[in-house]
Amino acid sequence: MTGIVELTAVTKRYSGVDRLALAGVDLSVADGEFLAVMGPSGSGKSTLLNLIAGMDRPNSGTVRVDAAEISAMTEAEAARFRRQHLGFIFQFFHLLPTLTVLENVLIPSQLGSRANVGASRRARQLLDDLGLADQDRAYPAKLSGGQQQRVAVARALVNEPRLLLADEPTGALDSESGAQVMDLLGRLHAAGRTVILVTHDAALAARHSQRVISLRDGRVIDDARLSAATAPAADLVRVGAVERSA
């Protein structure tokens, strides 16, 4: 079965850098999957996400999203495709400071082919769902980090993409705001969206995903499928093993 994201023998080398950022990556992500991509700094996590989003091109190999070969598109084609098919959440939000919250959320819809078709209604509904209804006219600088990231999530969702890409979305947030954003991604996944989360945080990756791939030096070194968390407490952690009767 073909996945919503398909990478075949993808290689990426940045100019002026000897080693490969990605060295022959094959990856298939099923529709509706929550995939976490883990690895140390420089392992190729963000490169992988940027290639899936069509924000960068591989040196060889192909990247397909929703069966379209995004790696073969022109920059303009890729940008249009991106706005229609996927939402991207960055570590540092990337909100435009001179636009209000509502205007920021509406950016992808105004640039995309679905311009204004219910976009304003959707944007307001999203802000309402994310607890930001009363902030629609505020400017980003007036919001907390957690609120700004929720605005960024609303922006990523305004065109109703099936695929969400999140690059260290909690990296710039305090733990409580980070947990809220991750719960939000979990709810979006439960509602049927495919989520690809890049993180260096193993607990975050394991908590929310069904599958964890690990990169090192541009290669996938492990691809682990996780079961739903159902184990009882006593099977997970023991403080008194020494005292147990034989």
Added chain:
Amino acid sequence: MSLKFGVLGLLAGGPLHGYEVKTRFEAMFGGTWDVNIGQVYTTLQRLERDTLIRPVGERGDRGRQQYELTPAGQELLGSWISEPESGPQQLRDAVFLKLVLSQRLGDGHQGQLLRRQRRVFLQRLKDLTALEQRARSEGREDLVLLARGGVLHTEADLRWVDELMAEDGA
């Protein structure tokens, strides 16, 4: 050792009989520490012998006897709680032994073992973080503390395996 102080700590909250000690002790650890009732009675007898606890009131139903802390027990408990623990770091001995033996035997299984061990740790992280969230939503701060400790130790185990994999080129 810890059961002794666990019993003293529970009795510091008021008199209890042996079975109450067992059930409260297990509840305190969210079911993660099974205590044999025989161990509890043995511990109570030793504490009474050492005059750290004493019987209080008459024996009740089925001969149940309640105990309370003595001033000496109170003092010992207080000084034990206030001292940090300085014992050696306990590693996962079976994992360590398997890795060392696998390396020594040169049987080529180490890479595969590391990869499979890594997946066990990832799954445990998923389960423990879920337990932590469940404990938080139920307001079980004691269990949150325990689950959180489990998460952090498992993260360290995972990093340990990652380093070994990097060295091994696995």
